[in-house]
Amino acid sequence: MLPDIEICRATSLTSIEAIANKAGFTASEFHSQGRFKAKISLSCLERLQTQTVGKLILVTAITPTPLGEGKTVTTIGLSQGMAKLGHSVMACIRQPSMGPIFGVKGGAAGGGYSQVAPMEELNLHLTGDIHAVTAAHNLAAAAIDARIYHEQRLGYDDFEQRTAMKALRIDSNNVVWKRVMDHNDRALRMVTVGRNETDKSINGFEREDGFDISAASELMAILALAKNLNDLRQRIGRIVVAYSHHGAPITTEDLQVAGAMAVSMKEAIEPTLMQTLEGVPTLIHAGPFANIAHGNSSIIADDIATRLAEFTVTEGGFGSDMGFEKACNIKAATSGKAPDCAVIVTTLRGLKANSGLYELRPGQPVPDTLFQPDHAALVSGFENLKWHIENVSKYGIPAVVAINRFPQDSQEELEQLAIMIHALPYQVEVALSDGFALGGEGTTELASKVIKQCQKVSTFTPLYQAQQTIEDKINAVAKKGYGAASVTFSDKARRQIHNMQEQGYGKLAVCLAKTPLSISTNAVIKGAPKGFDVPIRELKLCAGAGFIYALCGNVMTMPGLPEKPAFMSLDIDSNGNIIGLN
């Protein structure tokens, strides 16, 4: 098969105007951005308010290898299969981050004949939404340090007199708003800012700080969870960026920077319309990771798509312990719209990797030997798939297992896997998914089974209720969600929980950050671990997003680059075309 970028270039795409018309947007509801992208005006939501809401299908997966198991391929492939069957359908996916693109994983446009096109435009900058999040986030960070600097330089009284503003008396040891960058940049995890060997009046006041990747920004979560521009503005104003010397929370509103942040995100709140290689209208919006953020594309995009199309296919990042859990307990709880069906993507490669019999190093490509038949590994790794099927069934959501075929897979082993799944005592459907090699033609069976499951009455049950204590909610995700035996809160975490409860933030949801490479919090434990502990290192209040963010174990919110990063193969050829992107 051709490389993804060549398949994409060889496909004749439809104009974005025609795609927008097909999706059901009126002429004033979209603004083309070049030939193949359009920004969608939120005015369409007013017009569509009375429309019937279509079915929402959430694609999730087994515990993945570091390269992923093809959730986006399946999401795009499934949408194309549904279209082949004559249904109206849209896909909703996240905007890819430059971190993985230049790091290990490469692009996130799907692959083969199930791609969002043009893939290089999706993978690089798109319509600038992630950059807007980064810019708005770092504006608040600059505002914090500037305020500390001017208040301390002048003294609180002089500051108040001179500016006619109230001094905020920010405790520079208690600033909880890091800076962000959309790159994998290990060296920025812990930094000292405001360094000044000689003179405090020059570079501000020294303090310890750090950078997260933009996908982990609370603003990214807000973009994905906001209902409209006004809700975005209100949520931004609730963000707590620091605490005063008296321990009082200081918000972006206190810094008078919330308005400017919202202004900076005014275009980002509009989803971007693109198309799949087979012309399925696709909305791209927001890009939170599912390990260190809530991992789902936006409520606004789903809201638009489900009012326009019979079926909307979206995805939650990583395995069902990650993005799927957060789709249910954070996204659906906010939007009020639960998924009508879940698709659990599995691969032979991924199951064998879950046997623990192969050495997989985070940040490194997976070994080719994973594609060779290995019955013992398959049987052992199968436990992981069972775990994810059971996990999805906990939420009362009907499911279909999609076996995402890789070109190198053995036919015999694929059939074996299907038999093993059929033999399970769950009401789950199974289908081979060949979207990568065949596009929509390869996913019609999957599409039929998904449509069938969508007819079932959903009995959606989230894992916890808002009124439970913060501790109980974290326990619910760790124990009922992951199957942990225990949860250990650090002293710091206990103190933070106490303060958040005191300050009235007890009713927020919880968002756990952990490795996606294991159901447990330890990346090397494969399969379906039991009896493990979930250590909660520290918490972060995300009052604007509406959740409390809990860091499990040694999870990092800024990835690093490997020895041979993906950027090394990228270039522009003599005709001005991009090469090396996949």
Added chain:
Amino acid sequence: MLPDIEICRATSLTSIEAIANKAGFTASEFHSQGRFKAKISLSCLERLQTQTVGKLILVTAITPTPLGEGKTVTTIGLSQGMAKLGHSVMACIRQPSMGPIFGVKGGAAGGGYSQVAPMEELNLHLTGDIHAVTAAHNLAAAAIDARIYHEQRLGYDDFEQRTAMKALRIDSNNVVWKRVMDHNDRALRMVTVGRNETDKSINGFEREDGFDISAASELMAILALAKNLNDLRQRIGRIVVAYSHHGAPITTEDLQVAGAMAVSMKEAIEPTLMQTLEGVPTLIHAGPFANIAHGNSSIIADDIATRLAEFTVTEGGFGSDMGFEKACNIKAATSGKAPDCAVIVTTLRGLKANSGLYELRPGQPVPDTLFQPDHAALVSGFENLKWHIENVSKYGIPAVVAINRFPQDSQEELEQLAIMIHALPYQVEVALSDGFALGGEGTTELASKVIKQCQKVSTFTPLYQAQQTIEDKINAVAKKGYGAASVTFSDKARRQIHNMQEQGYGKLAVCLAKTPLSISTNAVIKGAPKGFDVPIRELKLCAGAGFIYALCGNVMTMPGLPEKPAFMSLDIDSNGNIIGLN
């Protein structure tokens, strides 16, 4: 008068397709980005290669106050005046940086009835070019630290064996590529990256570093100076980011990141087409500041505009000692196209500020008293205008002084100023410029005089030749250019000059970074200083941009936010409109 943003909103704009047609682009040569912006494909340059090249008008100014003297207003106003006279005309300006927008100065779209529209789209994100520069720049920074980390973690031999790549042996004390951010963020001037209290294997290796504002990135200069995509790619590969332990220069090509950086800037190399309030086609491209960078919009945009239009109006940042000098000695030397006429913008306010009789603090708004008649201050500050007229004449470029009228100005004082200029012994024309209040109607006299000066035979002479030594070239700018009595090189600067000469970089141009608020390197010295010294603190090789960057005195390459930054007045109203932008 209405605020700028309301004037802009009240104006009925032409579709960008119609503007592109009017400018002379064929349908395949532009891609609309929403209703009022379009990216211009560089393919147009091939078609236009045989066209006659029109006249290039460079707008410069006296030494400005921190708020500027209205160069962009005059640039846009003049282009509208020329159009009113029936000429074909285009304007070429830089993309505004978010630093000044959220900091002190506000937007950079012009003002009143001489604006580029829609001003909020120009001022915020535009088509993402500055973000692309920032992303490409910081990718190289992440690549450097990742390489240092992996080589030191594994040891050079193990690294080479494991990766089959040559160890670069980067001296972590000699990394010369800082990170960048498009904000005024004082606390990032000096930072420590890779901090790790416990374990080097987690956060990389600690070293001292800093951030510049994106406008000062060498990549921004490359974007502005490149001839085409291939030239951009080649220039990026020549960037020296660090030195090895043996003192050898290490380039982005050595890091195998140059290709990915070019990929990231592939859309940024296309200028963005917009329109003025009176429908003059305007190209926006690149955004280097003129104090800490070379301060002019792109060669590509000028190249396109001068082949399409009879007249192209562009501007160099700050006074004629700044952007104008660099337009002549760097930009024109690279492009081969010298300006045919210079417009020197002056204001009553700016001249009075140059008297030194008013207290002006950098980073603070100018006092209102500057608008009251003050003959002594005007006479004293007039010396500054004389200096700039003489400076422009040095280069053999015919000039027109544009007196940019502010609504608050006294008519009597404006007439006085015109008489003073007429009395000067220079072949300079003078015109009142009323673009702010009247648009093109207010600049027709200026336009006529500029057109007249464009008919003169240009005798363009740059200040120095490539083959002179680095020291001689810096001396030429400081003494012949600024009128300094002496130049003092620090020991560090002398060492750096020696090394650069040795390593074959002696033929590059020189780009001096200094305060724009004085002709000297000391911001508080107003008027037309004489007998001053120019201290050269240190140099930075910009082998990709093609110049050696010299930092004069204590100039900062990352601005800071003032006590009451401009962002405090920005917000979104209940109808979703931006308020507070000017």
